[in-house]
Amino acid sequence: MIFKTLLSQALSRPATNKFPAKYMPRSILGFLAKVQEGKARIHPPVPVPPKFRGKLAYDREKCIGCQLCIRVCPAKVIEFLPEVKKIRIHVARCTFCAQCVDACPTNALSATPEFLLADTDRNSPNLIVE
Amino acid sequence: MKEKRAQDPNDPVLPAVEERELVYGGLEAGLGEVFEVPIGPIHPALKEPIRLTFKVRGERIVGVQVRTGFAHRGIEFMGMRQGRNLIQILYLSERICGICSISHPIAFTQAVERAAGIEVPPRAQYIRVIISELERIHSHLLWAGVAAHELGFDTLLHLTWRVREKVLDILEELTGNRINYAIPIFGGVRRDITPDQYPKVREALRYYRGLLNELLDAFLRDPTVEARTRGVGILEPKEAEELCAVGPTARASGLRKDVRQDRPYLAYPDFEVKAITPEDYGLTPMGDVYDKIVVRLLEVGQSIEIIEKALDNMPDGEITSFPKIPALLAHLKKAEGEGLGWHEAPRGEVIHYVRLVSGEESPLVWKVKAPTYSNLMSWYPMFEDQEVADIPIIAACIDPCICCMDRVYLVRDGKEEILTKEELLRLSWEKTRRMAR
Ligand code: SF4
Ligand code: SF4
Numbered sequence: 001m002i003f004k005t006l007l008s009q010a011l012s013r014p015a016t017n018k019f020p021a022k023y024m025p026r027s028i029l030g031f032l033a034k035v036q037e038g039k040a041r042i043h044p045p046v047p048v049p050p051k052f053r054g055k056l057a058y059d060r061e062k063c064i065g066c067q068l069c070i071r072v073c074p075a076k077v078i079e080f081l082p083e084v085k086k087i088r089i090h091v092a093r094c095t096f097c098a099q100c101v102d103a104c105p106t107n108a109l110s111a112t113p114e115f116l117l118a119d120t121d122r123n124s125p126n127l128i129v130e
Numbered sequence: 131m132k133e134k135r136a137q138d139p140n141d142p143v144l145p146a147v148e149e150r151e152l153v154y155g156g157l158e159a160g161l162g163e164v165f166e167v168p169i170g171p172i173h174p175a176l177k178e179p180i181r182l183t184f185k186v187r188g189e190r191i192v193g194v195q196v197r198t199g200f201a202h203r204g205i206e207f208m209g210m211r212q213g214r215n216l217i218q219i220l221y222l223s224e225r226i227c228g229i230c231s232i233s234h235p236i237a238f239t240q241a242v243e244r245a246a247g248i249e250v251p252p253r254a255q256y257i258r259v260i261i262s263e264l265e266r267i268h269s270h271l272l273w274a275g276v277a278a279h280e281l282g283f284d285t286l287l288h289l290t291w292r293v294r295e296k297v298l299d300i301l302e303e304l305t306g307n308r309i310n311y312a313i314p315i316f317g318g319v320r321r322d323i324t325p326d327q328y329p330k331v332r333e334a335l336r337y338y339r340g341l342l343n344e345l346l347d348a349f350l351r352d353p354t355v356e357a358r359t360r361g362v363g364i365l366e367p368k369e370a371e372e373l374c375a376v377g378p379t380a381r382a383s384g385l386r387k388d389v390r391q392d393r394p395y396l397a398y399p400d401f402e403v404k405a406i407t408p409e410d411y412g413l414t415p416m417g418d419v420y421d422k423i424v425v426r427l428l429e430v431g432q433s434i435e436i437i438e439k440a441l442d443n444m445p446d447g448e449i450t451s452f453p454k455i456p457a458l459l460a461h462l463k464k465a466e467g468e469g470l471g472w473h474e475a476p477r478g479e480v481i482h483y484v485r486l487v488s489g490e491e492s493p494l495v496w497k498v499k500a501p502t503y504s505n506l507m508s509w510y511p512m513f514e515d516q517e518v519a520d521i522p523i524i525a526a527c528i529d530p531c532i533c534c535m536d537r538v539y540l541v542r543d544g545k546e547e548i549l550t551k552e553e554l555l556r557l558s559w560e561k562t563r564r565m566a567r
Contacts, residue, residue, distance in 0.1 A: 005289060006285065049302055049306070051303070052302065052306050052307070053312070068455065071459070072215070072217045072455060072459075073218070074214070074217075074218040074219075075221075095221060095225075096307065096310075097221050097224075097310070097312040099217060099221065099312070102320060102455060103455040111306070
């Protein structure tokens, strides 16, 4: 069994891309541009299942400022903005348990399939949801 | 196959050592002399920090000292004293272990449910069982890969870990994450298994069923694996019993010990789980590393059967008795009492104890006992009279999870403290007073 598997793997290409793409050297960015033009090809990301718990999405209009999400969040990710009675989510600390999503009475929060969140700054706009 | 401890205990020089020292050229000056070899707390052969100090004579281990406490994180303190409510602590308990990430929540939710008198609907119990058995498959395959790696058989490592991907995909499909499933909540589970997911789970089970024989072949009928694991790290049944070994470590020594069998909980009474020992594979249990591989691989098959049965007999109905979070929080705040929760984690029995006081959101006491804590002592007889080269596989064979196990370690004013009997008594009294409040 082992020998058969080894042989078949010796002949196949690796299934992975370099990660994360946005911090690659310049020449590779050029390569990625080519990918966008359709001149080169990379492996597409593996699709995530529908129940996947990724980066949170926040619907500011629906939020009534009840702070229930803040009460259940285990990582103390969510900050309350008292002047406007809305919240701010610091995704860098989030553990993606989606308990806040379950708790929210107005469905203002939801988990998106987005998981490519690597960054060098924990306060980068990409990681703050409000 | 070598006999364990065959020498006369009064004779300080083991005949086998002299033999070996001839083979390796010998340490002329050190013939029969005992050296200390410290390994850890940080060491390339260890995946987690722990310190093992071996006394060796030549190539033989004559004694071992285990020191723990390097991965203590104070999780219970975070739960008890930092103003977290029980829902927040649930996710903390999930992070006690990265691999048993449903075992701890299952034990914790049961403890809280008993303390607060919360019923769990049957469908939720089935879902908890299914997820925890899927976790067992993933954990045992992970361990099998690690064991192969410790033996230097990396091809087998990659093979096992490749087939493990499938169960992780199924867990992701069912729960939304590959690790840290976040499925149990007090009074039920958070996600249902929908009808369109049944075929996917069944397909994965078929895949593993077909693969199991190949895995058994690759591990158990491989002469290299057999030569490196037969007769290595023996834990005799009597020792296993006396040292309170749990899980596959105890079962490999022939003890029919399994919490799912001895104290069935959740939906487990429906499946009549029987503890698996090497006898089920037609072997006489020796308690060596080989037997531990046998038990863990057979348990993968057992888990497949349990999940199949659970999928066939899944009851309908609610998945939680508290669909609204504010109602749950209010009920938990009112609750008063104590509860014990247990679960057969892939590594053995895990126990959570909580004591709730009415009007408080955090529990007054939260105590965790992880399986590695019970299994640690079995290292002592296992290491005795073994070769230095067998240290990694023997250390790995109880499937240690150091960060789960490191529960209590006292550092006060920046220095370690050894408590005297009086101080311990005082602490104990204080605790009684606190709990009698
Ligand atoms: S997903 Fe979990 S950790 Fe993240 S914000 Fe929501 S409750 Fe907090
Ligand atoms: S639980 Fe929902 S409505 Fe309440 S503060 Fe959070 S996001 Fe807003």
